[in-house]
Structures are given as C-alpha cells and as structure tokens.
Amino acid sequence: MDLSQHPDAAAWGRLQPRSPLVRRLLAHNPSPFTYTGTGTFVVGTGTVAVIDPGPADPDHIAALLAALEGETVSHIVITHTHMDHSPAAPAVQAATGARIVGCAPLVLSDDGPRADAGFDASYAPDQVLADGDSIAGPGWTLTAVATPGHTSNHLCFALAEEKALFTGDHVMGWSTTVVAPPDGDMAAYMASLKKLLDRDDVIYHPTHGDPVSDPQRFVRGLITHRKQRETQILKQLAEGPRTIPAMVAVMYAMVDPRLHPAAGRSVLAHLIDLAARGTVSAAGDSWSLT
Template sequence: MEVAPGIHSIPVDTWTFMGLYAPNVYLVLGEKAALIDSGYDDIETVGKRLEYIKEFAPQKLEYILVTHPHPDHIGGCRSIRKSTGAKIVLHSSAVARARNKYRVVPDILAEDGDILDIGGLSLEIIHTPGHSPASVCVYIRESKTLFSGDHILGIGTTVVDAPEGDMTQYIDSLKKLLSYDIRLICPGHGPPIKEAKRKIQELIAHRQERELQVLACLRQGRKNLARLVAEIYPELDYRLLELAQRQVLAHLRKLVREKKVIASGGEYALK
C-alpha cells in the first residue's frame, strides 16, 4: 500500500490490542530500495513481506534500517537479509541487545546524523532515545517524511517503561524533532500522521500535563504508586492497569532525578 510517492507500507498483520496496531514495515524506493523495520520473525509474515518487496521493488533492496531492537521491529531482519542480501543498519547503542537477544549482527553501525543514500533519496538517522535507549527515527529530507518507529505512534501514546525507557530522554527527543521540517510521519504502529508538528507538540503537552497531575496528587500528601494511578486514571480499564502504573512510574523517576519528588519506602512525596 503506497502511503506517499515512493513509500509503501507493507500490509501483513491486521490484529489490534487495546487500540495498538500491528507493526508497520515500510518500503522506500529510490534508485535503490530500503526497508524501515522488518516486523516479527515468523515464516508467514516474513514470506508475505518478501513477496511484496519482489513485486514492488524491482531495484535492489540495499538496507534494512531498524528503528529499535524490539521483536516487532527487528525480528525479521535476519530472514530478509538472507533472502535479499540487504545490509542491516543499527544505531551503535542497539548492537549489544540486538546480538544477545535476537542474534542480529548489523552490517552497518549508524550514529546520529548519519545519512544513507539510495539514489535520489537521503535517509538521515536521528537518535531519539526515550522508548528505548537505542531508538532512532529516519528522516527523508527530499520528501520531508519521518519514520518514527515507536517514538511517535499513529494512535495512542508511546510506552516509556523503565529500565529501558526514560521520560526525560523521551520528551527531549520529541523537542529535538521540532527542529525538522516534517510533512508526514510514518509511525511504527497505526496510520500515517499528516499534521506532524502539531502531533509532536500535542505529545509533549500530554507528558507535561501528566507530570503536573502527579505533582498535584502529591501536594495532598505522601502516596504510593497504586494510589497515584487510581487518582490519575479513575475510570481505567483494568487491562491497562499495569501499563498505566509503568507510565506513572516513569514520570516519578524523572521527578526524583530532578529533585522535585523524594521516594522512600515505596511512597512518594514532594521535596
């Protein structure tokens, strides 16, 4: 499915869980081709992606760029590389986890600001830690398109979960993206986002508002995590309870580091 000129989202999975769409895998076509993420490593979906690449990319698949080393993004790398000869590109901070957890050894190590050329299109690597320490976005300057991985989702908000996730880094990375001229965001899950700057600003405001909620609750006195979550999310679906706890905890860790909150005996209080 072509989402923009020369950019295809390879449709395979259709499942959702609590509004979370299956992982997006993007095929980018210049004189050569590149894949943004690879999906899960299962025979059926990898096979369908390879069929799509064969049909829509007669040019050589040069790169598989991985936005971060989680199974729904890095899983299919080895199988697709074996079938196409494409080079796997990882940010240097992703190497250890990729090798130890998924047995993926990159062909190319990328750093923030590195550019890969596929003939007529330049793919810039932007290091955007927060969801994971190794998260990157990929920016095509010619079309002003950003592939955001899980840093920005097409529906809902990103999980920022310790020990991998870091709320301070996540917000800083969102602010970093505001300096780019972005017309279209192709997220790791969910539909494309056309009002890119507005979306990024909304995500920053959402996290700042949640932080203010945490501080407001703590002005009433010391509280543990469960009490804070109950007050911040009074009508929460029980299936999302653990996820909500992890997000509030990420904010608390940030506030403790900033010396705005103190933690003691499983409880939190304003400093």
C-alpha cells in the same frame, strides 16, 4: 475495540502505497500495545530500503518477500530492537543479501508487562548509524535522527525527498508512547520530542497507527500531554504519599485496564525524572513530595 473489525485489517499482509516513495506492509500482530500491528515500510522503488521488518512471523516475512519480488533490497533499517520491530531482519537478510543498519544493539532483561517489548537478542547490524548518518538508494536518502527515550537506542529516519520522518515508536499515530525504565528515560524522551520541533518534516510515518500530517502541532500536543501527566502526579502527591498503582488507578481510570501496567511504567519514568530534579522521593513502594 475488536481490531479484526478495524479498516486496517484488510491491509494485513498487503504492501500498500503511502506516497510516491513509501509503501507499508502491516504485520498481523494486533494487540492493545501494537494497535492494528507493526507497520513495515518500504522506501524507494526498484532498489529499496525496508524499515522495521517486524516480528519473526513467517507469514509476515513471506508476504514481504513476495511483495518485493523483482526488486532489490539494499538495506534493512532498524529504529530500535523491541520484539515487534527487528526480529525479522535475519530472515529478510538471508533472502535478499541486504545490509542490516540502524540502531545500536541493546539487550536487557525485561520484567515489564509487554511480551512484544522485550529486546531482540538476535539483532546484529552490519552498520550502526549515529545521529546524522545517512544511507541512500536511487531517488531516496534516509538520515538517522537520534531520539532516545522510549529506548536508549531509538532512531527515527528522515526521508529528505519527501520531508517525511519514520518515527518508529517515538511518535505513534494512535496512542502515546510507553517510556519504561530502566532503559526508558522520560527526560531523554521529552528532549527528543523537543528536538523534532526544530525540524521541518511535513509528515510522520509511525510504525503503529496512521500517518501524522501536522507533525509539529502533534508533537506539541504530546509534550503538553506529558506535562499534564506530571501535574497529575504532583497533585496526587500533594495530598500525601502514593504508590504507583494507586496513582495509575486515578490517572488512567478511563483507559483499558490491560494497559495499566504499562502506564505504571511511564508514571515511574515521570517519578524518576522528578526525583532527579529534587521534587519527589521514594520510600519503599510509596512516593512523596520532597
């Protein structure tokens, strides 16, 4: 679809309320991978935390700083270091003096199909948060929830006061998450999804897409979807060896072809997981059942 005609287009560059404690500013970086753009979240009022400040886009940074004029930014919180999430952090820190906290630094070469999914080499946190670590401000508390899979350093953040979870790219409100080896790990991703089922969150705020208002049901659906993809792979391999592009052409026939290279990375992640379980093996570019 033409994302310029999406209702979210009116939200680009505008800080809009999501709840009493949550506001969102949408970056103007729509794409087949980011949907209508990267959502930068502001938590609290007066003294606030900024979650995922977004890409190094001067217009987005200027809009964020203008929207927060008169308020104090105490923390800049990072879920993971892909290029559409964290690169604005140094500029926001320079303007506000806020501390950069969140995931651990992670810089890998990226040979994948997504320019926005390269790793941010500029990311330099003042504090790395581990699972269960919290930061707080007046009337709000954010607690890190380690959710590796999409990336090995991925964190979600729980807002206790609203039983809300900022899910970064671990759970998105418009599409399934790309899990791209070598850093993306399907076994870790599935374990992280199951971890969320044990929580009592009542709403998710993904960085891309709409809020998720029935999170446990939504996560169960994501787990089912991944299991269905695994079944599709095994069904194809039961007919003989296959390359990843050949499998993607069948499995994602109804998906925008621009997304097929990224889908191939997720298929690879499934195959690596299946190989670790002794179910499949690779010979050159082809995969087969063991």
